[in-house]
Amino acid sequence: MQFSTMSSLSPVQAPEHILQLLSKLHRVSLEQEVAIADKGKVFSSEVLDDLENIHGIEGSRNAFDQLMLDKFIALDADKCQFVYQLINAMGATNVVEAGTSFGVSTIYLALAVAQTKAATGKPGIVIATEKEREKAEAARKYWAHCGDIVEQQIDLREGDLLETLKAGLPRVDLLLLDIWSSLALPTLKVVQPYLRHGAVVLADNTISSAKGYADLLSYLQNPKNGFRNMTLPFTNGLEMSVYLPGSQ
Ligand SMILES: C[S@@+](CC[C@H](N)C(=O)[O-])C[C@H]1O[C@@H](n2cnc3c(N)ncnc32)[C@H](O)[C@@H]1O
Incomplete structure (x- = not known):
């Protein structure tokens, strides 16, 4: 199979039709966010606050879900490339993605896991999660367009991830x-009970959404929970924590 790189600055190696699809999907995602968010980027806690002013607490959750039903809200391309690099650097073969939407970041995870599996000979899987049936269906179509190299790496769990991730996780x-x-x-x-020693946890937009993430950040920063934590200076922040229980 012929592999190309996204651009001279991208580390992602994949067949040309996948790179073209990724560029298109990132573009659509950004256009959608610019159209609905004042800051040109969707931060869930801010959008929810705005909707609460219109629909009240009760109605805002439903209005939010409706608004997001056709939105990609894809992880930024540079962050996707970073995760791809990290998976290859770690030789990570078992990856969980909380929040899959139309499956853009998942394609990077799958491409990287296909490579680490081939390099290490270990088994592995990308466990993807999406609660909206329509989004899951669309994601599967994009992955099918990518082909086996992507499709075969993914176990998509449909439904509320707080339920679907409770069982059947690898290390x-x-x-x-x-x-x-x-x-x-x-x-x-x-997911924490399944994290291996040295596992990495990434969370998006932790600078811009520090308020919404207050509970997560204080948990990650409390040494008794086993994480060593730092904020990477990507646009809007990307939190990177390494799970090293017992080493604090
Ligand atoms: C920010 S988007 C994910 C974007 C995706 N990672 C990408 O880069 O293309 C978050 C997704 O999480 C989904 N979601 C929200 N609550 C969920 C839940 N309880 N269980 C599973 N998925 C959920 C939303 O429907 C939304 O599509």
């Missing part, structure tokens, strides 16, 4: 939290 090398901020800590607590 997890990397957890990507790309989910509404209020769900990040509950998700981490579900």
Whole structure:
């Protein structure tokens, strides 16, 4: 199979049709966010606050879900490339993605896991999660367009991830939290028992959404929970924590 790189600055190696799809999907995602968010980027806690002013606490959650139903809210391309690099650097083969949407970041995770599996000979899987049936269906179509190299690496669990991640997880090398901020800590607590020593946990937008992530950040920063934590200076922040229980 012929592999190309996204651009001279991207580390991602994949067949040309996948790189073209990724560029297109990132573009659509950014256009959607500019159209609905004042800051040109969707931060779930801020959008929810705005909707609460219109619909009240009760109605805002439903209005938020409706608004997000056709939105990608994809992880930024540079962050996706970083996760791809990290998976290859760690030799990570078991990855959990909390929040899959239309499956853009998942494609990077799958491409990287295909490579680490080939390099290490270990088994592995990308466990993806999405509660909206329509989004899951669309994600599967994009992955099918990518082909076996992507499709075969993914176990998509449809439904509420606080339920779907409760059982059947392997020893997890990397957890990507790309989910509404209020769900990040509950998700981490579900996955934490499966994290291997040295596992990496990433969470998106932790600078811009520091308020929404207050509980997650204080949990990660409390040494008794086993994490060593830092904020990477990507746009809006990307939290990187390494799970090293017993070493504090
Ligand atoms: C920020 S988007 C994920 C974007 C994706 N990682 C990407 O880069 O393309 C978050 C997604 O999480 C989904 N989600 C929200 N709550 C969920 C839950 N309880 N269980 C599973 N998925 C959920 C939303 O429907 C939304 O599609």
